[in-house]
Amino acid sequence: KRGGGDSWQLSLGKAACILTGASRGFGRSLALLLAPRLETGSVLIPVARSQGGLAELEAELRCSFPSLKVHSVQADLSTEDGLQLVLRAVQDKLSGAADLERLLVINNAGSIGDISKSFLDFTSPAEVNSYFAFNVTSALCLTSSILKAFPGHPGLCKTVVNISSLCALKPFKTWTLYCTGKASRDMMFQVLALENPEVRVLSYAPGPLDTEMQQLARTKSGDPEVREQLLRMKQSGQLLDCSVSAQKLVTLLLQDTFASGAHIDFYEI
Template identity: 30%
Template sequence: MKYAIITGASKGLGESIAKRLLQEQIAVVSVSRTKNEELKNFALENGIEYKHVSCNLSLEIEIQEVFMEISHCIFEKNPTEILLFNNAGMIEPIQKVGNLDQTPIIRNIKVNLIAPILITNLFLSKAQLTNTKVTVINVTSGAAVRSIEGWSVYCSSKAGLNMFTQTAAIEQAELKTNNTIIGFSPGVMDTSMQETIRSSSENAFKELEKFKEYKEKNLLLETDAVANTLVDLVFRGNPESGRVYHIKELINS
């Protein structure tokens, strides 16, 4: 049986990924600070294993404790494959360098970069002792490869995530494991993160009006469509380890 662990699965893209995987009869472990009763009820109605675990991904001690327990429980069941979706992320702080506050800087780096590194490291470490294949999907951003005024911290953390993905993939290939690690850039979606962006100030974020237009002109991607494209890639696209995929290239291919 396959198991999927999804961070940030209570809403947005994470929720859509979880729904699609449950439809595919894959057991899901949702990791976020809040529960999603709709996912729980859907799993119950369809007799699929589903579990929600609360975790604050900005606290490394909590990450280690929570994911040690999750990994122990899953590996004990000898799954055929574990899918790890490092999806949780945060955009804040939206502010120009020189006006940044320390606390949101540190929280951003912890959630966007340190948490995926710690979680991936833990699962790949456990996988060394078993024959279970681990597929890691790190949700990144176009901001990882484009400098955006006001987003210095977000751009930097996502760029770091891309480099981690590519480096870990090289290492897994060298070790001749059957594990795969990819990045996925989902584009501009209709999520609460976009609400946060639109509520920022033009002084802090130069492209504010452009992002408001995305909403006004109905140009934001629906999370269900993006999730379906991603899951199709993972299951049927034979993803290339180390590659960072962008939603546009997958839709147009």
């Protein structure tokens, strides 16, 4: 089902899709754009911490796409219990799903961390470890556990997506945790691609999105230049609508011509 050249498929086939950070912003937009590309009998498992946002998303998906099996999971991925909740749901809901053509794991959940602090302010190991537990450790352990649950399925295309950022490549003042977390995730998924050539791996940087996180960034960043730059982007209309960026990711997945392990930015497409 790979695309070639300019050709691309219209559907992702009969798929099992696990999407973290699905209740709002980019994750919510992505769920709604992926759904029509999943064939009858596909399973979509949106994961998020917000019960309210998840319930709204699930209701909308069930109403608009009745042939899609939607099973949302409320879980805090920074905890062992939260990870186990998601893994149990995956094993439970996918154990009877026959003839799957694709397994799609999208790691979108993440937080920006305390961007009011400079590097020298991070002296508490507990604070740093808590950030990385949610933003790095959970993505690694969840992805590896899901892939291990599907060993040796002939004909099953496995695709793993890491929602990345320009911050994985470029440092920003007072964004120590966020930049480090995004860089760590990019490298982590490059190793996955190298070790497992049968798995398709993509790090997608969605560009500057008009979200709550972006609002937080332009008001709470400790560096005044960063705040001014982000405020100018908002005022001049340079921020992207989540659905516009999510559509580019869906197109990338449908075309399926990217080099496994690649970091692809919204503006490169």
